[in-house]
Amino acid sequence: MKRVSLIQQLWFLVVAAVVLAAAGSLTANLFNARNYLQQQLAAQSADAANSLALLITQNQADPAMGETLINAAFDQGHFRRISWVGADGKPRVQRVNAYQSGSAPAWFRNIFTLAPTPARAMVSSGWMQAGTIEVESEAGYAYASLWEGALQVSFWVLIAGLVVGAIGSFGVNTIRKQLLGVVNQAKAITQRRFITIPEPPGPEMGRLAQAMNAMVTRVKMMFEEEAARLEVLRRQVNFDSVTGLANRQFFMGRLGADLQEREDESSVLLLMRIEALADINSKLGRPLTDEMLGQFGAVLRDTQRFGVDSQAARLNGADFALLLPASQAEAASLQQLHDELHALLSSFAAQPVALAMAATDLRDGDTVRDIMSRLDQALAQSEFAAGVRIEMAGSNVDKPPAPTAEVWGGMLDQALQGDGLRLVRFAVRDRQGALLHEEAPLRLRQGEAWLPAGQFMPMAIRTRRVAGLDLAAVAMALRQLAAEPDCPGIAVNLAAESLASEHFLRQLVAQIREHGHSAARLWLEMPEAGILPRFDAFRALCLALAELPCKLGIEHFGRQFSLIGQLHDLGIDYLKVDGSFVQDIQQHAGNQVFLKGVCNIAHNIGLGVIAEGVKQEQEQQMLFELGFDGVTGPAVR
Template sequence: MSVSFRLGILGAVGVLAAGLAHAGWLWFAWVAPAGALDPGSAAASSWMPLLVQGSWTFVLAAAVGWQLQRSGQPLQQSLALLRQQVQALEQGRFVVVEDPPAAEALPLARSLNAAVRRLQSAIEEAPGQGAQALRRTARRDAATGLDSRFTFIARLTERLADRGGAQTALLALRLLPVQPGLAPDPRALAAAAEMLHLFSRRVPGAFVGRLCESDLALCLPAHDLVAESAHSLIAALGSGPERLHCVVGCADHLGGVSLGGALAQLDLATAEAEAAGVGALVCRTSHREEATPQEEGALRRQIVEALRANAMELAAFPVVDAQGDLLHLECPMRLRLSPGQPLAPAQAWLPVAMRYRLTTQIELAGIEMALAASARDGLSRCVHVAAESLSAAGFVSAVRSRLQATPQAAALLWIEIAEVSLERLPPRLRNAGTVWQRCGARVGIEHAGAALLSLVRLSELELDYVKVASDFVRGVAEHAVQRERVQGLVAFVHEMGARVIAEGVDEQADLDALWALGFDGATGRLAGRQGTAEALVAPGSDAAACRDQAMSPA
């Protein structure tokens, strides 16, 4: 039943009921006055004008309802067009929509159209690129039928971005070559893929994908189950007709962890299993064993006391360009939780700090320390800001006041926000970086590249740089499809007018390939050994750099 018809019926019934009651015709409800029960009385004759009035009211209400329904149609049509465009991008198709009928949706539609045209142009004009490469990697892995690397990472990003900290665990199965240098046996790859696919079908909410040539991954929507699942998987693979040469790495308790942190834990576990030999299983957790309320309360008090006593220090890990010149120092915060104890990295205290909303104070202190250090030595420094801090009342203006107080040091400060954090923010807060840019600071995003659509949505933010997640660039020297994908991403970021920086580069072949693809900077073990950066990084800090970079909150 239409809106106009419902309004007309209600209006007519209301007026007719009032008129009949006035004329005394509702005698069955015992409301008619005495002497008015005779339908032929003079009072009864007054219902005719009211019936005419009710008819006109029906017509008027129907017209109003029709107009209301008609005015809502343009907005519904506009939203349908925008949904169609976003769904096409998720599937790797470039769709430019016509101007929507609703004037309110026109700026957004034109902005999306412009972003789609720039993305398509950047990919098609880059050497060796094309829309076909994007489509090939959009959804499924051709060899196994599982989610492709990019689809799996996109789904994992969405799950980790859940504000409620949805329970998440990861399992990676790495197929080892029978002889060094050989690709995984296709039969072994198919058997492993089928086994993982069976696991995902048995657990609601689980999904499985292929991360790279020899790594398959399973995401489980629960904590404390991945180790048991891994043992079952190894037993099932070992009971087959052909024993697979493989290892398994697990990362548990990933709810609320950033994408980079989750993948870093999984990578470390898988690497340790591979070092242990065929059939090995290593399971890591993103935080300490489940703490009691007393232990958690004690850690919270230690964090608060460290803030009061200024028992904090910024680490320094270099980000360099292709010539080895320093772009900036990445400066994750470390806290001294007990007197006389070494400084603790974010891995030790960040989950509790986030739970008790202490990250805002910690990040403001980090910005003050970075500004002071840059004022002393003239080096650029980079600090991280979490979505929770951006949402906190007064945080953006507090940072602005600190930048305005030291304009020369502010010009040396780089501020970065996790890609998934910006996706979780309302539009009015996504432009907070513009306020800081006006004060001289550079603003960018980190852990980018998991979902191409996310970068399309962020293309209007006038970012100064984009740091691409280590999982997105790892192995780029060996895999042609991944190299094409990365090259398209570089072209798109440069089209945005921003620098593109690779995170966590550990292999010289990958680093050389990234420079050839046009990357403007890199972090990781190799970055600290290039050119002028070598004198700025402490010996033995490579592993610490990986942990600190991975633990930045989303």
């Protein structure tokens, strides 16, 4: 049985009240008018009877004169019957009108019946009674007057009803808006979006909204306080206090995660060494040296220059590293960076300071040991050259010429139109080992090989085909889910750059709606680094998907931890914590406290937490002890 909403009940009450009031007013007016007309008819009958009786009496009850007077009165048409009944009870003169005059319909006459009482007056002849005059008025004109009055009253009652209805409509709509505001706020809370609303002016709704807003405000304050505490802890554990750069432990974890995760754009690693830093420190003193290193670190932390996903670190006292996308690591840009840092150091030391710098790209199959070995050799060569040039490690390795943007565009178009794309699936498991879902990054066919996303997505973004690739990946995942009803879910990695396409969101929503049942097992995720510069567009995505059955999450979470303070009103479903926090977690008490706090704050607003890049069974056990809901990585099969 369909439930009647409160608004519908209010409307019913308003309509019922208007109808009852109008009907009651109309009925009362009509009955009052009928009684008045009935009294007027009785008075008319009495006046006519008395007048005729007096005139006939004055004419000595002459039958001929009496008949003449009665005929004259009757012909006016105001009477139904006029009779002169003799003293013997027999009618001497009688006129009767059988025709019912007036335009009032029969049903109206039956409801508002007029039954005026006949009037009687005595006729005398001298001292003798000559009979009585009986007069009954004609009610047809009264019916017509009453009918016309009913129409007029009905018209004005209808006008009044419409005015009252309009006022009631305004009131109901006002209440409806207030109710919808509170309902939408409660619904948003169930979707993990903690929002506040303006307090309605009415006391009842105002108090309810005030209570809801107070609860949301407390949640936000608790969330922000916990986020601030975790940010302080994260920086204490993973960052150098002097330069603000990542420490060696965290950076090596990030480097290992990037080597494992080949879905991102290819990267370049710079290794820098400040020569004779100890001598500079003894000459300048610690405060000035710390200021110099702080400015040195500020240059390396410039994410607008090197990309939001870049990562700079202080590996030890004089060694620094910068991991940045290959697109930001052209030779001219690196030389400009070297010259800028060299000038900065020399300005503090008041003399030229050698800055050795080496660079290498991250290649398929590389390990951290391989990369650092190449960089150490190249850095030694840069030091031998007195730090005046950048050494490119492995620059003598032959590389095939890179395809042009036009060639890449043709390859991507061909893949979208044919079968040049596929999803590869990796398990994501919970504490009991059950499959939560399968992460499914996209692959592009190139000859006999399948390229990881990190090798073709940068060109897809550059040639504006990334939205088409993401939509194709979602379509493939939905088809696979429909064909595999036992699959618990497939997670598709979406590029944040797709949000720039004006058609992407509309087409994504349309695809998901077409596969209602299968879409309940679809997981969509975007990288944290791409969300930050497009936060408003990501919020629009969250709102568009809020009513759909699919899940939405953030991957590589924690690289830009400031995002955690804005999660309370997005309505996402889960976080995938970056592998840089996960590696060797069983040995790092500081990161254990940090990750436990992340799990607590996420669980408090209903978010699941999954760890990326798990390489060891010991890491997996520790992560579940810290409160993680799932894990993925090489150790998870």
